[in-house]
Amino acid sequence: MVGCDNDFVSETDDYQYYTVGYPKPDLAYMFTKIYDPNNNVIATQNISNYSELSIEKSMIVDPGTYSIKLFMHDNLSGNNYYFAQRNFIFNKPSGKSIILDKEEYAPGDQVQIFTYMPSYSSGHKVTVNYKTSSGYTSYTYDVTSAEQNKNWVLPSNAQGGSFFAYFRDSSDNVVAYDSFEIIAPLGTMSLTLDKSTYEKNDTVRITYKYLPEDSDITLILRSGTTNVYTESWRDLSGSGVITFNINGRAADSIYVKAVSGSNILKEATAKILSGEGFVSGKVYDSTTATPISGATISIGGSQTTTDVVGYYELSVPLGTQPVTITKDGYQQYTGNMQVYSFAFSKLFYLVPIVESDSNTLYGTIEDYYTGEPLTGTYIQIKNGSTVYTMLTHSRTGNYLFDQEGLEGTWTLTVTKTGYDTYTRKVTLEGDTYLSIKLVPVGGSPNIPDDGGSGGSGGTGGTESTDRPSREAAKESLTWLESVMPNLIKLVVVVFVLALIGWRF
Secondary structure, eight states, X not given: OEEESOSEEOTTOSEEEEEEEOOOOSSEEEEEEEEOTTSOEEEEEEEOSEEEEEEEGGGOOSSEEEEEEXXXXXXXXXXXXXXXXXXXXXXXXSSOEEEESOXXXXXXXXXXXXXXXXXXXXXOEEEEEEEETTEEEEEEEEOOSSEEEEEEEOOTTBOOEEEEEEEXXXXXXXXXXXXXXXXXXXXXXXXXXXXXXXXXXXEEEEEEEEEEEEEEEEEEEEETTEEEEEEEEEXXXXXXXXXXXXXXXXXXXXXXXXXXXXXXXXXXXXXEOOSXXXXXXXXXXTTTOOBOTTOEEEETXXXXXOOTTSEEEEEEESEEEEEEEEOTTBOOEEEEEEEOSSEEEOXXXXXXXXXXXXXXXXXXXXXXXXXXXXXXXXXXEEETTEEEEEEOOTTTOEEEEOXXXXXXXXXXXXXXXXXXXXXXXXXXXXXXXXXXXXXXXXXXXXXXXXXXXXXXXXXXXXXXXXXXXXXXXXXXXXXXXXXXXXXXXXXXXXXXXXXXXXXX
């Protein structure tokens, strides 16, 4: 006849619900009385033959057993008759405790958190740990009373998993905790690598999204069809990033798979540069454009000497390789080049060692990884209130400062969009040569796929024909001085348009 929603009531419940059902009597009506653990009546409710009723939590105060008793009142005699009862228990914590209103939540749900301490003590707080698409995070608030209910909305980007809510004292010790589950709907599952082609010492970045619980990711390095190295990451779920260093292992491809049980969920592949490529080209004088014979050129550990027409050829490992070129009477060339095809052509230019009666600062600006000259790079030198600026040559990446009075120590600053800013002190004594290599903001660029665009002789290689010179750098300075006033006006106009919300 009497049924309860729960046999136990907790601090986070707003009501205790119960139901009553019985045959409808004639000349009588039914009612219930609610008794607390001390047998005091805390509520009386008249009911129909089938009723769904509730007891407010504010009436349930003392811990112990509560009774719901069903009575019938006879209208003729005026007597009350007892029919049935149902008991439920309210357990009030005896020590510090924390209770969540549910065991499972979905992103966007409201979470009700109840904390209790026998007597209030300041400095207590609650920390709820959970995970979002950005990684693990927490929600924290201060406990301000001995008994406190706190409502908090679980963020919509929360990810699935098992988590905890901690009740901490003023010394940050955990005095109580409760666990909960987040049931998050899965989005579009994916498994991706950050590059399509890697070098042998690169770090591989594996990104996974919306994996189900207890998923595994396995990475396999292969040489041909032979597996040479395998590594796995177990019990993954949701989204995240894994990094792995190839560390020079003898492999030519990467295979990555996400697995749940015996099912392959997602796969990804990439190439690893391996083997050797054939590099050829010429070495020129940057001032006269004449070939330099007898120059010693070293690329990736292989070394040769240019012939009478400045020609060289070398077999070098694929990937980013260091380059050094030396010749008496010329500045030493040092840099890097990316050898990413089996036939690659590259021209180099050596800057003659110049002696003059005045101080000069000159050189080239190059990409740190590719060794390619960076044209249109902004360079500034500053000594006290004296400032000189220029852009590198529009074809060669060359620069030259030869103004009167260049002496002492100057601050050199080099900037170009997409690259880290380069700054250093330079002391000028005579002709100072400085080759500067800028690092891309994102680090090493992705190596292009070997598409094999045909060149001279059908080699499928790439040829660089930039030739820096002091004269060309001087032309850049003259051009910059002529256009700088208009550039300043343009910058001001763009800035004003941006302030008023103009969209480009």
